[in-house]
Amino acid sequence: MKDIKKIVNKFIAYADKYLELNKNDEIFVKNRVLEILSKSTGEKLTLEERDEIFSTLSLMPSKIQEKFSSLLATDGKAAMDWFYNYCVHNDYVKLSQLNKNPRFNRNGLIITINKAKPEFKNPQKAKQENSVEGGFAECVICRENEGFGLRNKRNLRTVEITLGGEKWFWQFSPYGYFKEHGIAVNCKHIPMHIDKTTFINLMDFVDLFPHYFIGSNAALPRIGGSVLAHDHYQGGREILPMHQATAAYTLYHKDYLDIIAEVVSWNGSVIRLVSKNRNSISALSEIIFNAWINYENVELGIIAKDDEGFHNAISPTLRKTERGYEMNIILRNNVVSKEFPDGVFHAHPQYHMIKKESIGLIEAQGLFILPGRLEKQLNYLEELIKNNIALPKEYAEFKMVYDHVKIMKGDVHEAMQNEIARICNCILKDTAVFKDKKQMVNFLIDLGFNL
Ligand SMILES: [Zn+2]
Known part of the structure; x- marks a missing residue:
């Protein structure tokens, strides 16, 4: 590597400006960076070397916590703003890559194609990325990953927060799906679960950070997150489409008159409880949760329990x-x-070419994260349609998309986006347990609600 001292000085100047490098640490940090660069053999820095340099330039976790806590004492938003910017500057949040993701709003949904998350074609590399082998962590989201080099977490920084009187921590996602996307994780490695404390924890979180939403995936496979072994929530600064959906029906509960309950006008099945009273919200959420877990309606295909175990779950957000x-x-x-x-209440097979993975918390709220391969595939389909070329055999699974877009008038790219949004709305309808909102009203009336 040429001009090595010049490069070191550039890094140090960057850390002075953006990473709050203490003047008293400068000589030490400078020599550490020099050492990493001296060992580098390639023309360009590898991801590992970059991680190592940014970790060396970043404050130690204790200093991050000190600053975050001091800001949090008076202003949660200021604390998160500072921490988020820090994680962007120390290269943990790959913002420049995220900004390259195609994204559009259509028919009440936000649709993104996630190119930022590397698609590991080499299984060995994927294994390394998800492995916690050799480290102190029990799973990929344990706090013990902070600084863990084998998973490229050298520059990961986390902050502790208190939810429901317990220790949790917050970290931002390196390949986030929306504005300031992060996860709140229990400091203890315990399985995902939802109970009364979940509602309280979520309320504690928005009391600390009122500019964020926070939600939990359902704690069952196929309909939720990929990490069920460790209790965690997802949140961030974006107002998602479902948040803005209006009420199809408004109801009141005889015992909780300070709560407005809304059957949300949304393609999924959502009940919204609105109140300034925390205790009422957690009590009524628990009533609905317990009733839903045991609810069965064979006619609608809702099976509460069979040989496989329980099937009903909720995602509170x-x-x-x-x-x-x-x-x-x-x-x-x-x-x-x-x-x-x-899954009966999962994207049906005719839509799997667009989305086959679980429809988790984020998609259920109207932000669809589609696989990176689609960018190329959809562009190709658009070219075929523009040039009036028949659909080749290897694209047979896209026949429905091709046929629909072909007969749409106007700009082909826009027509394609309309079609993708239409499919995503159909997927949401597939996940709805009550296809008719009146069925959901009846479910609530049985629990003591009135229209
Ligand atoms: Zn864990």
């Missing part, structure tokens, strides 16, 4: 507005059938 706490309870069911082996 919360934000704070001028109306108070808005607790959205998304009703989910993960039962499978012969006809739908991937």
